[in-house]
Amino acid sequence: MRSTFMGLETARRGMFTQQSALYTTGQNVANASTPGYSRQRVNFSQTEPYPGAGMNMPQLPGQMGTGVKADSVQRIRESFLDVQYRNENNKLGYWQTRADSMDKMESIMNEPSDSGLSTVMDQFWQSLQDLAVDPTNSGARSVVRQRGEAVSETFNYLYSSLSTVKQDQNDQIDVTVKEINSITYQLDQVNKQIGSVEPHGLLPNDLYDERDRLIDQLSSLVNIKVEYEPSKGNADPKAEGTATVKLINDSGSELGILLGGSSSNQLNVNYNGVDGSVKTISIGSTNIDFSNLNSSGKLSALIESYGYESNGSETGVYSKMLNDLDNLAFTFAMEFNDVHSKGLSPNEIASGKTEEIPFFSGATPTDVQKGYAARIGLSDQINASLDNIATAGGTDPTKATLGDSTNITALANVINQKLEYSPNQMSDFRNYYQNVIGGMAVISQEATRLAANTSSLQQSVDQKRQSVSSVSLDEEMTNMVQFQHAYNASARMITIQDEMLDKIINGMGTGGR
Numbered sequence: 001m002r003s004t005f006m007g008l009e010t011a012r013r014g015m016f017t018q019q020s021a022l023y024t025t026g027q028n029v030a031n032a033s034t035p036g037y038s039r040q041r042v043n044f045s046q047t048e049p050y051p052g053a054g055m056n057m058p059q060l061p062g063q064m065g066t067g068v069k070a071d072s073v074q075r076i077r078e079s080f081l082d083v084q085y086r087n088e089n090n091k092l093g094y095w096q097t098r099a100d101s102m103d104k105m106e107s108i109m110n111e112p113s114d115s116g117l118s119t120v121m122d123q124f125w126q127s128l129q130d131l132a133v134d135p136t137n138s139g140a141r142s143v144v145r146q147r148g149e150a151v152s153e154t155f156n157y158l159y160s161s162l163s164t165v166k167q168d169q170n171d172q173i174d175v176t177v178k179e180i181n182s183i184t185y186q187l188d189q190v191n192k193q194i195g196s197v198e199p200h201g202l203l204p205n206d207l208y209d210e211r212d213r214l215i216d217q218l219s220s221l222v223n224i225k226v227e228y229e230p231s232k233g234n235a236d237p238k239a240e241g242t243a244t245v246k247l248i249n250d251s252g253s254e255l256g257i258l259l260g261g262s263s264s265n266q267l268n269v270n271y272n273g274v275d276g277s278v279k280t281i282s283i284g285s286t287n288i289d290f291s292n293l294n295s296s297g298k299l300s301a302l303i304e305s306y307g308y309e310s311n312g313s314e315t316g317v318y319s320k321m322l323n324d325l326d327n328l329a330f331t332f333a334m335e336f337n338d339v340h341s342k343g344l345s346p347n348e349i350a351s352g353k354t355e356e357i358p359f360f361s362g363a364t365p366t367d368v369q370k371g372y373a374a375r376i377g378l379s380d381q382i383n384a385s386l387d388n389i390a391t392a393g394g395t396d397p398t399k400a401t402l403g404d405s406t407n408i409t410a411l412a413n414v415i416n417q418k419l420e421y422s423p424n425q426m427s428d429f430r431n432y433y434q435n436v437i438g439g440m441a442v443i444s445q446e447a448t449r450l451a452a453n454t455s456s457l458q459q460s461v462d463q464k465r466q467s468v469s470s471v472s473l474d475e476e477m478t479n480m481v482q483f484q485h486a487y488n489a490s491a492r493m494i495t496i497q498d499e500m501l502d503k504i505i506n507g508m509g510t511g512g513r
Helices: 006-030 079-109 117-133 138-200 205-221 298-306 317-342 346-351 380-384 406-412 429-469 473-507
Strands: 040-046 068-075 224-229 242-248 254-259 267-270 280-283 286-289 308-310 313-315 419-422 425-427
Touching: 006 040, 006 068, 006 473, 068 205, 079 138, 079 205, 079 224, 079 298, 079 317, 079 429, 117 138, 117 406, 117 429, 138 205, 138 242, 138 254, 138 267, 138 298, 138 317, 138 380, 205 224, 205 242, 205 298, 254 280, 254 286, 298 308, 298 317, 313 317, 317 406, 317 419, 317 429, 419 429, 425 429
Parallel strands: none
Antiparallel strands: 040 068, 224 242, 242 254, 267 280, 280 286, 308 313, 419 425
16 A cells, blocks of 8 residues: 655655755865865666565555665766876876976086186187287286186086086985875875775765875876775775876886785985996885886986996996096096197297196096096196196107297197097087087977977876866856755755645545534
8 A cells, every 4th residue: 555655755755856966066065176186976877666476465566666866966077187186196196297307407507608617618729819819928928817716617617517416416316205105105005094984884985086186186196006905895886996006108108006906115315326326216125226127207217317337337327427427527627638738838948947847637547537527627737837737748848949839739638639428438528518508408308398288288198087077156056046946946846745644644534424
């Protein structure tokens, strides 16, 4: 038999369900500006019809609906767009960091300019040529010494400035590692909270949002892959489960696990390579040779800028530039000293005795080349006296004249000599330096271009993702009106049911009174 009060229950369910939808709409409006928030919706579903199938069910023409219920509150999110966004975010983190590093290097090298090394060297060569015109001119000798000192100071400045930025890269690596470990720890805590809620049949949407926000941050730092494991117990079919975050290379191969189902693993960068460079990265007990990492992200870009060991030697953007400066300064100074020591200075001519006088300090075949650009300077003899600058040629000071410019001319031609500025590579000073600066410019241009391209792609994917997940106030206001009217209609149904019951209870059986 039908229940007289069945209509009241149907209307009551309608009111409660629409009220739940209004609460969820209010939640969306309140969090319209919350970073990482995904809009939510209430999934409506029909309640079980009456009567249920069974041997004792009443004989009715068919089943009747019993109303509606709020089945679940689900966040609106497209996982495919999340994967796309994180891939582009990872590339953007890499290329932006690399472009920033190259921008700093270009600012230090400052080429072409009136104060760069090439201009300082040209001024030095010009001073040598001016002295060759009149070797007896003490003013021209003074200019040569001053220009030589400027060359040394420029090399010193470039090496010192690049070394400072390189150390900054080291500090940034340490900060980035701490940030990665902090994020993975937070993810682990969120993971555990999700794992404790889902088995009870609930959908912890706010925890899902927080986890995705943290994963987005992590994706810019290292290349990751996220997998989900379903929760046990009475988990809702729409539950996402606990996340496992894996470090992968650019080919998609797994390198290590940053976040497992039950705990997170610490990531560490190990400076155990040549000259304190990076050799390995460890994740928990797993060691990965960085030269075989082939993985993008901010951390990789920082390490590539700072320097890492590859095939037994240090490589990297700043390590290579420092090495090129050492090659340039040492090879040039050693050749210049060799030519200078073979000439005769006014002091040698005056004393009648020969003395091998170097122009620059510490540039002989027995000296250590590494770091020479930071140490190059004028020799003590040149600093002590202008008349120690060897201008004349020959080996017999008793036959030499002060007006002889043979040796100073030879010194002026050192810039044009092809020397082995790098192993198995013969070049003159200008060409070698132009190759160094040109190579830097190409790398910088590529990094800037790819950073801009990747940024556009990342923004495009993010806009698509926001169009799905973000809160539209216009849409929420429309939903609010819709749910409010549905709530009012259900309330009106209760009023009608009340009038019907009043008629039955108070109006029936009163005929003839």
